[in-house]
Amino acid sequence: MTVANPAPALSIQGLWKSFGALDVLQGIDLEVAEHEVIALIGASGSGKSTLLRCINLLEPIDEGRIFIEGQEITARGVNVDRIRRRVGIVFQSFNLFPHMRVLDNVTLGPRKVLRRTKADAEADAMRLLERFGLAEKANQLPDRLSGGQQQRVAIVRALAMQPDLLLLDEVTSALDPELVAEVLNVVRELAAGGMTMLIATHEMGFARDIASRVCFLDAGRILEQGPPAQIFAQPREARTRQFLNRIIEAGRL
Amino acid sequence: MTAPGGPQGPDRGGRHGLPGSRARRRREDRVSAVRSTLVALVSTVAVFGLLGYIAVNSPGWPAVQSSFFDGELFSASLPDIASAFVVNIQLFCISEVLILVLALVLAVARSSTAPVLFPVRLVATVYVDVFRALPGVLVIYILGFGIPGLNLPGIPTDPFLYAIVALTLIYSAYVSEVYRAGIASIHASQAAAARSLGLTQVQALRYVVLPQAIRRVVPPLLNDFIGLQKDTVLVSYIGVVEIFRQSQITEAANFNFTPYLATALVFLVMTIPLARLTDWLVAREARQGRIVVLGTASQVANALGRSRGGQAAP
Ligand SMILES: Nc1ncnc2c1ncn2[C@@H]1O[C@H](COP(=O)(O)OP(=O)(O)OP(=O)(O)O)[C@@H](O)[C@H]1O
Numbered sequence: 001m002t003v004a005n006p007a008p009a010l011s012i013q014g015l016w017k018s019f020g021a022l023d024v025l026q027g028i029d030l031e032v033a034e035h036e037v038i039a040l041i042g043a044s045g046s047g048k049s050t051l052l053r054c055i056n057l058l059e060p061i062d063e064g065r066i067f068i069e070g071q072e073i074t075a076r077g078v079n080v081d082r083i084r085r086r087v088g089i090v091f092q093s094f095n096l097f098p099h100m101r102v103l104d105n106v107t108l109g110p111r112k113v114l115r116r117t118k119a120d121a122e123a124d125a126m127r128l129l130e131r132f133g134l135a136e137k138a139n140q141l142p143d144r145l146s147g148g149q150q151q152r153v154a155i156v157r158a159l160a161m162q163p164d165l166l167l168l169d170e171v172t173s174a175l176d177p178e179l180v181a182e183v184l185n186v187v188r189e190l191a192a193g194g195m196t197m198l199i200a201t202h203e204m205g206f207a208r209d210i211a212s213r214v215c216f217l218d219a220g221r222i223l224e225q226g227p228p229a230q231i232f233a234q235p236r237e238a239r240t241r242q243f244l245n246r247i248i249e250a251g252r253l
Numbered sequence: 254m255t256a257p258g259g260p261q262g263p264d265r266g267g268r269h270g271l272p273g274s275r276a277r278r279r280r281e282d283r284v285s286a287v288r289s290t291l292v293a294l295v296s297t298v299a300v301f302g303l304l305g306y307i308a309v310n311s312p313g314w315p316a317v318q319s320s321f322f323d324g325e326l327f328s329a330s331l332p333d334i335a336s337a338f339v340v341n342i343q344l345f346c347i348s349e350v351l352i353l354v355l356a357l358v359l360a361v362a363r364s365s366t367a368p369v370l371f372p373v374r375l376v377a378t379v380y381v382d383v384f385r386a387l388p389g390v391l392v393i394y395i396l397g398f399g400i401p402g403l404n405l406p407g408i409p410t411d412p413f414l415y416a417i418v419a420l421t422l423i424y425s426a427y428v429s430e431v432y433r434a435g436i437a438s439i440h441a442s443q444a445a446a447a448r449s450l451g452l453t454q455v456q457a458l459r460y461v462v463l464p465q466a467i468r469r470v471v472p473p474l475l476n477d478f479i480g481l482q483k484d485t486v487l488v489s490y491i492g493v494v495e496i497f498r499q500s501q502i503t504e505a506a507n508f509n510f511t512p513y514l515a516t517a518l519v520f521l522v523m524t525i526p527l528a529r530l531t532d533w534l535v536a537r538e539a540r541q542g543r544i545v546v547l548g549t550a551s552q553v554a555n556a557l558g559r560s561r562g563g564q565a566a567p
């Protein structure tokens with residue numbers, strides 16, 4: 001450990017993104033310090049997934065700048081593959097590689113991108129799988145696993161790259177209710193371990209428990225942000241109140 | 254035949270409630286299955302019997318019989334014809350390997366999106382358009398007679414070589430479309446997941462997209478193999494002595510068409526198992542709920558449209 005890194009883990013300045021005539025993100029400003037856990041909440045279509053995909057450069061942006069630990073990743077000529085190694089993303093629909101065993105799903109990145117040896121990568125992968133209770137699934141194909149197990153594998157796959165920042169996009173929305181907890185517990189453990197995370201979620205109770213800060217996204221803008229206690233108990237904006245009321249009516253808070 | 258009815262006879266249905274009625278239903282199913290089979294059998298025999306009857310009683314039958322169904326000539330010509338078929342097998346095997354490679358290159362080129370690769374895409378697209386548009390025989394003629402006809406020094410004259418080149422050029426155009434449809438059928442989220450790990454575009458294609466795409470298109474690929482196997486006879490036009498040319502030679506020597514029948518038989522024996530295998534694979538894929546891509550334009554368009562749809566769950 002040398003001097004603390006003064007630059008924030010993630011910094012977004014004036015991010016605009018449109019799909020055709022649709023302005024999905026309209027000037028997002030966001031700073032995330034190391035070890036922070038940010039919950040992104042907001043109505044469907046408010047741009048949560050798009051924001052996460054922009055941070056991982058899976059979508060080209062129209063305007064604005066994104067920095068990771070002080071390095072601008074949206075500058076011309078940066079090596080996007082090099083950046084993506086440092087930013088892990090887990091998708092709502094798992095997106096495991098169906099033709100590969102669980103172990104190969106996890107080791108593909110370390111082997112082909114980080115150029116680790118097979119034995120080395122597999123030893124690390126097994127440790128991770130064991131930590132999340134998946135060791136006995138290592139040799140199976142993804143479609144033999146339950147949804148919750150698949151999503152945990154997807155998280156392990158992202159972790160195997162040892163990212164500085166982890167993006168989670170509604171990682172429990174595709175799961176049956178009884179499988180949600182096992183995945184959320186994994187995320188809790190990561191948060192406790194100090195992983196810097198940006199989490200788009202509809203699980204408000206979870207957001208309240210785990211987040212150091214909650215950002216409410218509305219029509220492509222961060223309308224309001226603050227500690228979970230404030231956002232959930234005393235939201236300042238009428239739109240936030242409206243959104244939370246709808247959630248409460250739906251019995252999800 | 255056992256005695257019908259009686260106290261020991263079949264149970265009387267509804268007496269045991271549900272199990273009884275289930276047994277009755279099973280019995281009825283069996284009876285109706287037997288009836289269907291019988292109907293199919295009778296109608297098949299009737300149709301083919303009628304056709305056979307018409308053929309055999311047609312005025313020209315005796316002539317056709319002696320010029321197509323000469324048993325002696327059949328067994329006499331079969332060895333020559335079978336050994337000429339070795340040439341077809343060589344043509345098939347060599348060009349198949351080349352086709353699989355060239356077609357994959359074409360498909361990957363056409364599936365690329367980078368602006369830098371536009372010329373590559375253009376060349377590949379024009380290539381596929383041209384060779385799908387031209388009748389195969391024309392390509393074989395032009396290559397087999399045209400190129401050696403230039404009389405350039407050092408240019409090979411072996412028609413076998415031109416046959417391989419022509420078959421490869423023709424079939425690569427088709428097979429590349431099969432591959433391309435397969436690539437397009439892999440949801441964009443797979444490539445996104447690979448790229449998000451830091452894999453380059455080429456690595457994502459190599460390790461994630463292509464292995465899945467190729468698995469999906471095995472049945473349509475086999476289908477094209479069957480076509481190629483048959484089309485090897487087309488190169489007889491430029492002087493390759495393969496099975497069809499050999500049967501022409503035998504025909505000319507005997508003024509009898511029976512050798513063609515022998516040739517037909519050889520193809521049936523070779524091709525039908527491959528066709529059965531293809532059908533079986535298609536059925537298996539369908540059972541497993543995977544889409545089988547046959548490479549039609551609309552399917553490619555559909556798949557492309559889907560993948561542009563973004564991050565929707567597959
Ligand atoms: N690839 C795309 N092409 C066109 N429009 C898109 C694309 N991706 C997203 N959109 C649109 O952008 C808007 C924001 O989508 P996004 O997926 O970011 O919302 P979200 O907040 O994640 O919603 P949800 O909670 O339903 O996941 C939506 O209106 C969506 O239709």
Ligand SMILES: [Mg+2]
Binds near residue numbers: 049050169170200
């Ligand atoms: Mg979303």
